[in-house]
Amino acid sequence: MTDHLTEDDVLAAIPGLTRTRLVAFIETEVVIPLRRDTGVHTVHVFRQIDLARLQLLCDLADDLELDEAALGVIISLIDQLHAARRDLRAIARAVEQEPPEVRTRIGAALIGSLT
Amino acid sequence: MTTDPYDALGLTKHATPEEIKKAYRKLARTSHPDLHPDDSAAEARFKVISAAYDLLKDPETRAKFDAGEIDASGAERPQRQYYRDFAEAQGNPYQQGRGFGTQGDPADIFAEILRQRAQGGGDGFSGRGFAASGQDLHYALEVPFLEAAVGGEVRISLQDGDSIAVRIPQGARDGQTLRLRGKGGPGHGGGAPGDALITVAVRQHPVFRREGDDILVTLPITIDEAVLGAKVTAPTITGPVSLTIPMGVSSGRVLRMRGRGVTRPGGNVAGDELVELRIVAPREIDETLRDFLTEWRKNHAHDPRAGLLNEAVS
Numbered sequence: 001m002t003d004h005l006t007e008d009d010v011l012a013a014i015p016g017l018t019r020t021r022l023v024a025f026i027e028t029e030v031v032i033p034l035r036r037d038t039g040v041h042t043v044h045v046f047r048q049i050d051l052a053r054l055q056l057l058c059d060l061a062d063d064l065e066l067d068e069a070a071l072g073v074i075i076s077l078i079d080q081l082h083a084a085r086r087d088l089r090a091i092a093r094a095v096e097q098e099p100p101e102v103r104t105r106i107g108a109a110l111i112g113s114l115t
Numbered sequence: 116m117t118t119d120p121y122d123a124l125g126l127t128k129h130a131t132p133e134e135i136k137k138a139y140r141k142l143a144r145t146s147h148p149d150l151h152p153d154d155s156a157a158e159a160r161f162k163v164i165s166a167a168y169d170l171l172k173d174p175e176t177r178a179k180f181d182a183g184e185i186d187a188s189g190a191e192r193p194q195r196q197y198y199r200d201f202a203e204a205q206g207n208p209y210q211q212g213r214g215f216g217t218q219g220d221p222a223d224i225f226a227e228i229l230r231q232r233a234q235g236g237g238d239g240f241s242g243r244g245f246a247a248s249g250q251d252l253h254y255a256l257e258v259p260f261l262e263a264a265v266g267g268e269v270r271i272s273l274q275d276g277d278s279i280a281v282r283i284p285q286g287a288r289d290g291q292t293l294r295l296r297g298k299g300g301p302g303h304g305g306g307a308p309g310d311a312l313i314t315v316a317v318r319q320h321p322v323f324r325r326e327g328d329d330i331l332v333t334l335p336i337t338i339d340e341a342v343l344g345a346k347v348t349a350p351t352i353t354g355p356v357s358l359t360i361p362m363g364v365s366s367g368r369v370l371r372m373r374g375r376g377v378t379r380p381g382g383n384v385a386g387d388e389l390v391e392l393r394i395v396a397p398r399e400i401d402e403t404l405r406d407f408l409t410e411w412r413k414n415h416a417h418d419p420r421a422g423l424l425n426e427a428v429s
């Protein structure tokens with residue numbers, strides 16, 4: 001079935017993560033776990049991507065001693081970086097499908113605008 | 116990992132705790148895989164320096180290492196997956212922007228990139244004002260097996276406290292995501308609200324299992340039904356249905372009930388229900404049955420395991 005972790009699983013998996021810190025990450029929406037309605041109340045469930053993101057946030061907070069505000073800026077920049085890389089890759093894939101002469105022309109135009 | 120932790124951090128044995136921290140922080144900045152997604156060697160470097168730092172940051176383990184009581188491998192970190200491994204995957208919920216539209220015109224693509232920049236970077240102070248659509252909110256929803264198979268409605272409480280009925284489409288699959296338009300976070304500056312994305316987890320059922328669009332059931336039958344054949348009642352996801360057991364079936368025989376599986380909108384063929392028969396001995400073996408079978412065994416010896424035992428040694 002679908003691979004979801006509870007709050008306790010996540011706290012156990014990441015040594016540097018405290019409950020207070022996790023709550024702060026969720027409140028500031030740098031991490032957005034799924035919500036599961038148990039009928040009585042709503043609990044958070046975490047995907048593997050949330051786990052990796054929390055680990056990165058802890059690395060940044062502990063190793064590089066970033067405070068909360070800086071952390072928010074950095075993670076947003078990292079997200080934008082990944083979006084840009086994805087777009088670039090999509091363009092590269094699209095160019096790859098084109099015949100050689102079109103690719104050469106695009107290549108020349110790129111060199112022209114990058115230098 | 117046998118690299119000397121002092122070498123890994125570019126330090127001597129006499130480094131102060133402050134120097135260790137400083138050296139590590141500097142190297143982490145240049146080697147953390149998530150800060151250098153294109154650097155394929157970053158992960159290996161980061162592993163070495165973080166292992167070295169784990170060992171040296173704690174005065175106790177550092178003293179033990181200096182005294183030769185533990186070696187450098189004592190601090191090796193377990194395997195981990197970096198954020199960059201997920202970041203570009205389909206459906207990353209942290210993706211900024213919504214990707215390209217369905218049109219393939221490169222001009223549109225660049226317009227889209229610029230639109231994303233304006234949204235993600237908050238650099239929207241242009242003459243036309245700044246509008247951004249609201250955030251998509253993600254929810255997980257456990258759906259009972261039958262609701263997923265034949266469709267239904269499940270109530271869910273949203274983040275803002277509202278409770279709404281979510282229509283579960285017929286044939287919903289485990290892991291499938293349902294999108295409720297406009298039920299996400301509010302938009303900014305007149306932008307449209309985001310969507311609520313609901314990931315479905317299908318609960319197990321005590322009787323039915325599901326494989327794609329086929330439903331699997333194990334059906335107990337009696338010895339006499341197996342030998343003589345019978346008309347029995349079998350459960351299906353839409354209610355009990357009569358099923359003919361042919362004469363002389365064995366346990367494990369699978370009968371296919373066409374069209375009794377899951378129908379999905381858009382899918383033109385319904386799945387089947389596969390009924391696996393399982394012969395169950397009577398709860399009490401009475402004298403008539405015992406006498407009959409004892410007698411029967413005398414003149415009807417047959418060994419269903421003969422082939423199996425031969426094959427087992429070949």
